[in-house]
Amino acid sequence: WLHTMSEPLAAALKPGTTVQIFPALGDLFLRGKGGVSIYGYLPVMPMTLICAGLMVVVSLLTRPPRPEIIAKYFPQSSPTPGAATP
Secondary structure: OHHHHHHHHHHHOOOOOEEEOOHHHOOOEEEEOOEEEEOOEOOHHHHHHHHHHHHHHHHHHOOOOOHHHHHHHOOOOOOOOOOOOO
């Protein structure tokens, strides 16, 4: 494997060139001088989108918190400006 992939990997070290990591997957994973990219984006972009999507899905699938729990962290009365807090 190393002998068959050594030329493309060496070519990937040149600026501006990329090599497919898994040719069967097309351009999904590319290796270039800057590292691995997923469809041309750094891996943090798909991870952020997936995490944001999962957060929305989980929040829609779970029950909302009870009113007493919300009141514990978000009290209804607001302190008056300049008043001392206990």
